[in-house]
Structure formats: structure tokens, C-alpha cells
Amino acid sequence: MEIEQKQAFEDLMKNWIPALSSYGTSASFTNDSEVRLIPNPNNSQDIPFRAFFSSGFSRRRELMERQRRTLEERKNKGLPPRWKNDGASCFLCDNVGQAQDVGDNLLLPFNAHPNHVLVPNRYPFTKSHILFCAKEHDKISRKVPEIISGEYLAAVIELAEKYGLGALRNHPRAGMSLPDHEHVQFYPHIISDSSGRRISPNGLEGCDLQPTEYGRDVCSVARTRLDTLAFKGGDSSIEKILGVLSRLEESNKIFTWYYEPSGKNQQHQGLFFLTPHKKEDADRTIGGGSPVYIVSARLGETINFVDHMKNLERHIFPRGMFPWEIYI
Ligand SMILES: [Zn+2]
Numbered sequence: 001m002e003i004e005q006k007q008a009f010e011d012l013m014k015n016w017i018p019a020l021s022s023y024g025t026s027a028s029f030t031n032d033s034e035v036r037l038i039p040n041p042n043n044s045q046d047i048p049f050r051a052f053f054s055s056g057f058s059r060r061r062e063l064m065e066r067q068r069r070t071l072e073e074r075k076n077k078g079l080p081p082r083w084k085n086d087g088a089s090c091f092l093c094d095n096v097g098q099a100q101d102v103g104d105n106l107l108l109p110f111n112a113h114p115n116h117v118l119v120p121n122r123y124p125f126t127k128s129h130i131l132f133c134a135k136e137h138d139k140i141s142r143k144v145p146e147i148i149s150g151e152y153l154a155a156v157i158e159l160a161e162k163y164g165l166g167a168l169r170n171h172p173r174a175g176m177s178l179p180d181h182e183h184v185q186f187y188p189h190i191i192s193d194s195s196g197r198r199i200s201p202n203g204l205e206g207c208d209l210q211p212t213e214y215g216r217d218v219c220s221v222a223r224t225r226l227d228t229l230a231f232k233g234g235d236s237s238i239e240k241i242l243g244v245l246s247r248l249e250e251s252n253k254i255f256t257w258y259y260e261p262s263g264k265n266q267q268h269q270g271l272f273f274l275t276p277h278k279k280e281d282a283d284r285t286i287g288g289g290s291p292v293y294i295v296s297a298r299l300g301e302t303i304n305f306v307d308h309m310k311n312l313e314r315h316i317f318p319r320g321m322f323p324w325e326i327y328i
Contacts, residue, residue: 005261009163009188022098022102023095023098033127035199035201036053038295038305038308045223046225047292049305050201050203052126052295052297053297071087083101085097090137090178091122092178093137096117096135106118106119113132115134115135115152116133116135118159118186126188128186130186131186132155133181138180138182143182145246148245149242152182153241156259157272161261161270164190165188165261166201168289170287173254174281174289174315189269202258202289202292207221207292210222213325217236218328219232225309225312226316227318227319227321228319230291231273245257253327256274256289256290257274275316277317278316
């Protein structure tokens, strides 16, 4: 499985830099990206944060503003649109229009999936950062099951398994996301940190799974401070997962999920991790997560474990504190 995943991943990545360049993003954008482990100085049992340092990614807002100004200039000069939705206010609509009309940003053919496209993130936080992005913008506040459907989850799991990628969905109100245009972020599920150690970006090698009262296919995630459940079984658990997501959504709850693909020698694989949040992230500072959160940082910035954990704990339920029994 791992050899097949590695080969499939390498084949997919042959298109990644040309596709990234089609946005006007330099192929060297992620050259100075590195991930460092940030441990808790007061408790060695805590799983270190994964801090992604990248000069490009930390300039993301500035680059998006520049992108907006360039599009204004094109309009002022009366230049014709390059593709459908060229310069649309939602940058994912812009990506989809480019994928449909030109196709130079696509990692898989436009029709490989009926409702989604696979394209690089325009400003990747790390090499191989990909978006699986809905072809249609939506204004629907309840995404399950029309937007987050069984077919969608099955496609995400299939891609994650085929290419050995982790799949993360940030909730639109959890920060670091975009409302009204459904997308999942893919990135390699095992990477090298700045010391050359092979680590999981989501810290899964530090976690343990424990049984719950909700059945053999639902585990609680131990050795993380944040309340997360893991659903085993890939495709076979999709209906169960959709039921939980639907009930969370009906109660107006915010949640992050992450799918970890299967492979050898790792216990936390082929699992769907679900983390509910306490409240909206008004400052939009909470990045990717579930069960261990990823920090995006500027080069040279100091990340303090204790401060960052305090910020997370303001927004996310501590382990054991979420009333799962209402939703499962
Ligand atoms: Zn859109």
C-alpha cells in the first residue's frame, strides 16, 4: 500500500509546480517553509505543536491584496476576462473558472470528480498543499448532507488513501477558512520536520486511541488536551459520521475534521477525527487541527506553547468536556 501511495503521490506532484505557477505563484514559494516541533516547557507529556514557518504563507494577506489590485487594473484597462469568474470576489470561484476554461491549474482532469476539482492552494503553507474544491459556490448555511454528502466524503477518503494525503476541513467559523465555498485541504500525512524527523503534521503519532461507549468503531483520542473522537472504518463509517455532523450542524456547533489515510506501522490511520469547538474564532487565528492543531508562523517569529494552548482552549473543548452522547 505504501509503495503504491508513494508512486501515485509522485505522479500527482509532477503537475503541482506547473499548476501552482499558473496562478502566478513562484515555484520557489515554499522553498523556505519548514516545520518545527514546539514542546510544552512545563510538561513533556504534551504533544508538541507543529509550527509551519514560511515567509510566503505569512505574506498571504498581502499577496491576496496585490492579486485584487492586479485584477482591478485589468478591469480598468478593459482587458477581457481570462476565464469564467475571472477576478470573482471568492478566490475559489476564480480557481474553478480557471480550471474549467483553461485547465492549467488542475492536478486531475476537470471531470475526474462530478462536483469538485483538485488544484494547488494558491499560497501553499507547505509543498504539496492541495485543495479539493467544490465547483459551485454555495450560500447554504446547512451543508450536511447536500454539500457535505456521502459522495463527497467517499471521494475525499479515496483521494487521501490513493495518494497518502491527510485531508483537513476547517469549519467556516473556526478560522482560516472561507464561508460559502466548500473545500478540503490535502497535505502529506507524514513529513520531515526541521531536524529531519518523520512526523505527522497533526501530531497523531503522539496520541492514543481508547474505547468509548459509542461502539467499537468510535474511539476517543487520548494524550491530546482537546476533545476529539476518531471514527474507524473509512467508507463503512460514512453514514454514521454524516449523522453526527448533521446533528452538530443542527445545533449550530462548529467542528473541524481530519481524515488520516491507511498505511503500515502507524496505529492512527484510516481514521476520521472530529473535533467540536466551543465558539466562533472571531480573530480567525485557529488554523488546521483535529486532534493536534497546526500553527502557521512568520520566519523568525517565536511561538510559545503555553500562550498558543491558552488560545486554543478558549475555542475548543478540553478532552472529556464535550457532550458527545447528544450527537452520536
Ligand atoms: Zn466561490
